[in-house]
Amino acid sequence: MSGPRFEPVRTVRAYERIVEQVEQAIESGALSPGQRLPSERDLMGQFSVSRSTVREALRVLQARGLVRSRPGDPNGAEVLPFSPDALQKSMASLARVEGLSLGELVQFRMVLDGSANLLAARLRTAGQLAEMQAAIERMREAVTEGYDAFSAADVAFHDAVARASGNKLIQICVEVVRSIVLGLVADRLADAPDREALMRRSIRHHEEVLAAVRDGDGPLAARLARRTMYDYYAGYVPAAERPALRALLDQPNAVPE
Amino acid sequence: MSGPRFEPVRTVRAYERIVEQVEQAIESGALSPGQRLPSERDLMGQFSVSRSTVREALRVLQARGLVRSRPGDPNGAEVLPFSPDALQKSMASLARVEGLSLGELVQFRMVLDGSANLLAARLRTAGQLAEMQAAIERMREAVTEGYDAFSAADVAFHDAVARASGNKLIQICVEVVRSIVLGLVADRLADAPDREALMRRSIRHHEEVLAAVRDGDGPLAARLARRTMYDYYAGYVPAAERPALRALLDQPNAVPE
DNA sequence: CTAGTGCACTGGTCGGACCAGTAGGCTACG
DNA sequence: CGTAGCCTACTGGTCCGACCAGTGCACTAG
CATH class of the missing domain: 1.20.120.530 (GntR ligand-binding domain-like)
Structure with missing residues (x-):
């Protein structure tokens, strides 16, 4: 007999979810180049995660060339135009x-x-x-x-x-x-x-x-x-x-x- | 008069230095696919940085597809073979x-x-x-x-x-x-x-x-x-x-x- | 009115803590 | 003696709170 077929759940890291959301916002145009993300301290509130998690997500986004962050900037990370x-x-x-x-x-x-x-x-x-x-x-x-x-x-x-x-x-x-x-x-x-x-x-x-x-x-x-x-x-x-x-x-x- | 010409120093983030070192080790073949990095707690000792910094470096390396880390693994992150x-x-x-x-x-x-x-x-x-x-x-x-x-x-x-x-x-x-x-x-x-x-x-x-x-x-x-x-x-x-x-x-x- | 000084932010780094997994040794039972 | 099961010692994932070094802007003193 076959009841409901369960599929293995894949545990998704918190920072990956953040990356996905931001990535999608950029690709959909909701965030366009030159605009700025909220500060890390704001983001930890919005995503309900700790700052470490936010930062790991930002590191990934930065490694993909989607954002750039500089210390002292009055706002958060800057969304970059695509670059190869x-x-x-x-x-x-x-x-x-x-x-x-x-x-x-x-x-x-x-x-x-x-x-x-x-x-x-x-x-x-x-x-x-x-x-x-x-x-x-x-x-x-x-x-x-x-x-x-x-x-x-x-x-x-x-x-x-x-x-x-x-x-x-x-x-x-x-x-x-x-x-x-x-x-x-x-x-x-x-x-x-x-x-x-x-x-x-x-x-x-x-x-x-x-x-x-x-x-x-x-x-x-x-x-x-x-x-x-x-x-x-x-x-x-x-x-x-x-x-x-x-x-x-x-x-x-x-x-x- | 021109004394010694000073060049602007570019501040390099600590995690970037770690990324460079590991990347270079992989590309030079010192670390080959299948091998494992030391655990994060070991690395923080070797690099003399905090675990957060080690982790940010690992996130970048992971985003570039060079390593993969899973919780519970008896060793550290695994060096991956190149994949597109x-x-x-x-x-x-x-x-x-x-x-x-x-x-x-x-x-x-x-x-x-x-x-x-x-x-x-x-x-x-x-x-x-x-x-x-x-x-x-x-x-x-x-x-x-x-x-x-x-x-x-x-x-x-x-x-x-x-x-x-x-x-x-x-x-x-x-x-x-x-x-x-x-x-x-x-x-x-x-x-x-x-x-x-x-x-x-x-x-x-x-x-x-x-x-x-x-x-x-x-x-x-x-x-x-x-x-x-x-x-x-x-x-x-x-x-x-x-x-x-x-x-x-x-x-x-x-x-x- | 302007030059200068702070203050209020930013990100970068640190250390410590706890949780949830896994692997493998150890123990106790058959 | 063999094995099934637990238990411990790891792993990475996440959280917290703190401090530092930059930056920009408003405010103040000249």
């Missing part, structure tokens, strides 16, 4: 724990950047095109200024493309993965002896990409973007991993070592 | 906060799945090919069993492809984004009146993709994979967003509404 920081932290930690190789990261960038260019070629606005042009201009100026300025302009170009793709997810992932890759190779790029030649070649490549985006030739833009990325980073990727990168290029046999 | 849970939480939260549309998510899946197939076509092993074949087999059987079984088999196929791509990052992102998409449309897919026809068509499409992967034709596999994804989800994406999805297909004009 938390995402980036998880992914950077993943990269270290899982031992993500530079090759995999670059490959992923090739995928994302290629697709972003494909979409940008078809969906870009005139203003976005101008931003890309301006970024290349800055890259040109920065050749003599040093690696940091060049890199910043380069980043601006790829960001403009990502925005033009019209897909926020692509935009965010581009940003996250790029920052990880740059963190891994920045010093090596900055110290490269043939730095200036590298920069000039990179600028030429970017111009080709831009031309394809301007002409609306998505597949070409994607192909060139992947090629640009490959040329720029392949030297830093262990030779054993390069074939996997070349698999994303369209004439893998035509690519010299 | 934290990543998924950040991204799911992002999807809600930023108002990521279903269109963007599906578009992202088209990008990832397409690239995964492109790579898989060139890098797959025979065993991975067999896994994909088996997954399609299960999809076929599941047509009569119901949506859940079918969906599970479908997921298995895409996972096999992602694994065959050889890129862990692609693998993880595929998993994360898919779970979000399925969460958004699962009920609608399950309740579709023409469900069985949808399933059969989907199987046919998967077979075509598999054939291309088997033959090593990466670009074809990628194109078919994107098309398969589009056909499966386009009906649930607002009409206004569909053109952006079709921009990823190769003959956008040939795609009927």
